[in-house]
Amino acid sequence: MKTRQVIKMQYNLHTHTYRCNHAVGEDRDYVETAIKSGIKVLGFSDHTPQFFKKDGYYSFFRMKPELAEDYAKSILSLKKEYQNDIQILFGFEVEYYPECYDRLREFLAQFEPDYLIMGQHFIGNEHDVDEYYANERNRGDLLLRHYVDQVIEGLSTGDFTYVAHPDILYYIGDPDFYKNEMRRLCQYARDNAFPLEYNVQGFKYKKCYPNPAFWRIVKETGAGALLGIDAHDPVALTEIELYSDCRSRLAGTGLAPLEFEKIKIRKPFSKPFR
Ligand SMILES: [Zn+2]
Ligand SMILES: [Zn+2]
Numbered sequence: 001m002k003t004r005q006v007i008k009m010q011y012n013l014h015t016h017t018y019r020c021n022h023a024v025g026e027d028r029d030y031v032e033t034a035i036k037s038g039i040k041v042l043g044f045s046d047h048t049p050q051f052f053k054k055d056g057y058y059s060f061f062r063m064k065p066e067l068a069e070d071y072a073k074s075i076l077s078l079k080k081e082y083q084n085d086i087q088i089l090f091g092f093e094v095e096y097y098p099e100c101y102d103r104l105r106e107f108l109a110q111f112e113p114d115y116l117i118m119g120q121h122f123i124g125n126e127h128d129v130d131e132y133y134a135n136e137r138n139r140g141d142l143l144l145r146h147y148v149d150q151v152i153e154g155l156s157t158g159d160f161t162y163v164a165h166p167d168i169l170y171y172i173g174d175p176d177f178y179k180n181e182m183r184r185l186c187q188y189a190r191d192n193a194f195p196l197e198y199n200v201q202g203f204k205y206k207k208c209y210p211n212p213a214f215w216r217i218v219k220e221t222g223a224g225a226l227l228g229i230d231a232h233d234p235v236a237l238t239e240i241e242l243y244s245d246c247r248s249r250l251a252g253t254g255l256a257p258l259e260f261e262k263i264k265i266r267k268p269f270s271k272p273f274r
Contacts, residue, residue, distance in 0.1 A: 011039060011041035011260040012039055012229045012231065013041070013091070015042060015229070015231045016045070016047065016230075017046045017074075019070070020047040020061060021061060024232070031078050032234075039086065041086070042086055042089070043114070043115065044071075045115075045117050045164075046092060047061060048062060049063055049065040050062060050097060051104055052127055068111060075088065091161075092113055093164060115265050116266075117163070120151050120154065141174070144169060144171050144173070144181050152188050157271075161263065165202055167210060167215075168209050182214055186217050186220075190224070194224075195223070195225060198257070200239075201229070201230040201236065218253070219254045225257055227257045
């Protein structure tokens with residue numbers, strides 16, 4: 001009989017809540033499920049509100065600004081209540097949009113989050129780049145370059161702890177171009193100690209990420225890797241086999257996820273923007 005090594009999920013810093021309109025479960029369910037799964041550190045990083053400058057535009061897959069206070073209160077109170085059982089971190093998943101990042105910073109700073117992860121689902125300012133949904137269409141080389149530039153610019157604010165699904169951008173152009181561009185991203189991440197996330201939900205739902213070509217570049221450049229469950233349902237925190245599969249895939253590329261202690265959790269907004 002084949003024996004399977006039991007893998008523990010030590011930590012997960014990518015967890016959503018119902019406030020983003022496409023996740024389910026009570027906040028407490030995520031915490032209790034994580035404890036049952038043996039997770040030692042659970043980070044909440046729900047989709048941030050944004051302050052778009054386009055009149056009437058708001059994306060449906062993120063919390064509204066008026067829910068942020070409730071989110072903060074809930075997570076901070078769970079953090080206290082469960083402090084003897086699990087370490088809870090309070091954060092947001094954030095797109096870096098140049099036109100409204102000042103406003104976002106000012107808004108989020110009042111809640112004093114422990115960390116932010118960058119999940120750059122769109123480029124430009126979300127509403128201003130045609131066919132911008134980076135993981136749906138092949139927009140060619142310009143889009144890829146724009147994506148890499150924007151991620152690096154966002155990371156340079158010093159506000160982010162890691163990059164969620166860095167390989168979200170769907171690209172079917174020249175493999176050498178892909179390599180060169182993504183190498184820039186990975187080298188920046190390596191030089192500045194930003195781990196890159198192998199996204200467990202992307203693997204589960206067979207999205208265009210995790211992209212094996214990208215992870216070979218991560219290995220080649222020596223950037224840090226970690227696993228992010230990207231839980232939109234407490235059940236995702238129990239999917240140990242899936243998690244183990246992802247870990248094996250990473251191992252197949254010669255990579256192992258960082259231990260939690262090796263991750264530099266950056267307190268956001270500690271340096272001025274611009
Ligand atoms: Zn989501
Ligand atoms: Zn997410």
